[in-house]
Amino acid sequence: MRRPLLLHPVLLIGLGTWALNDHVLKAAFAAGWTGKLSDVASLIAFPLLAAGAFELCTRRGLGRAELPVVAFWSAATGFVMATINTLPDAAWAYRHGLGLAQWLALGAQGTPHTVRLTVDPTDLWTLPALAVPLALAWLRRPPASEGRPVAAPA
Amino acid sequence: MLRPWATRGLKALVLIAGTATTIATSAPPEFRLTETVDVTREAGQRTSVVLLVDPETVDEYASFTTEITISSTEDFGLLTVVPSGTEASSPARVEEPTLGADGLYTASMDVWSEPECYEGGVWCSNVIAVETAEDVPHELTIAGHVVQNQEFEEGARFIMEVE
Numbered sequence: 001m002r003r004p005l006l007l008h009p010v011l012l013i014g015l016g017t018w019a020l021n022d023h024v025l026k027a028a029f030a031a032g033w034t035g036k037l038s039d040v041a042s043l044i045a046f047p048l049l050a051a052g053a054f055e056l057c058t059r060r061g062l063g064r065a066e067l068p069v070v071a072f073w074s075a076a077t078g079f080v081m082a083t084i085n086t087l088p089d090a091a092w093a094y095r096h097g098l099g100l101a102q103w104l105a106l107g108a109q110g111t112p113h114t115v116r117l118t119v120d121p122t123d124l125w126t127l128p129a130l131a132v133p134l135a136l137a138w139l140r141r142p143p144a145s146e147g148r149p150v151a152a153p154a
Numbered sequence: 155m156l157r158p159w160a161t162r163g164l165k166a167l168v169l170i171a172g173t174a175t176t177i178a179t180s181a182p183p184e185f186r187l188t189e190t191v192d193v194t195r196e197a198g199q200r201t202s203v204v205l206l207v208d209p210e211t212v213d214e215y216a217s218f219t220t221e222i223t224i225s226s227t228e229d230f231g232l233l234t235v236v237p238s239g240t241e242a243s244s245p246a247r248v249e250e251p252t253l254g255a256d257g258l259y260t261a262s263m264d265v266w267s268e269p270e271c272y273e274g275g276v277w278c279s280n281v282i283a284v285e286t287a288e289d290v291p292h293e294l295t296i297a298g299h300v301v302q303n304q305e306f307e308e309g310a311r312f313i314m315e316v317e
Binding site: 004007015018019052053088089094095098099102105110113116 | 166168171186
């Protein structure tokens, strides 16, 4: 039986790196590499997290659907990363959308706020990190015979 | 091998932690105070913008940043932004306006000059000079923003001087 996506070490390490970098390393070492590290960690962790949430809704896991689901969320994550760092309107939508999500998560007190976003086209250099979740889903795909009816012995 | 209920609990825990990490990502909350002024400029005329920020207004002296947004219904070409101050200031650079969905040409710039706290006073300043290109229109809207990640006290404000 395969390990659930949500408990896979790649996701756990990605999430841990993302949180540690955002809330500790960035404050301690304000440098360009901390910004890029968060981008890389989020590009690895988010598609797996989103696909893992889908997996949670199924009884037997995603099975052969795992690869397309991870591919979809990888593409969506890459699309967001690319547009918010190049298109002012996308950056505006991200700043307001994430601000609204934070405001709701904190109990919707006061007025909704926006979030600070540094538009940096060089962040697009981190997009190849999306190969990690895709490669993981590729390596985890079940054998072609799985799920097919077994032929009755003659 | 974990029991099924333990696996389910761990998965739920990771999902919650992951969602929290995504929402509380490095993009910190941003609260803005904004002052706006409309000015009439001649071609190539240099504009100085001074933001005077009371330290009592901001949550923590080092935590705020300032931004200037210049907009117009006409394309005003390139802007040369020259922050005042010393080596600690952001370098001079050229900004190009972009046409937004609202039909306005807008150039935004975050600026930091080495703040000058007046001797014994309360005001600190961030200063930039903006020089528009030759095809500058006559009407510009200049907005100054003081930005921090804490909510401003009620009645908080700052002064923007445009010359």
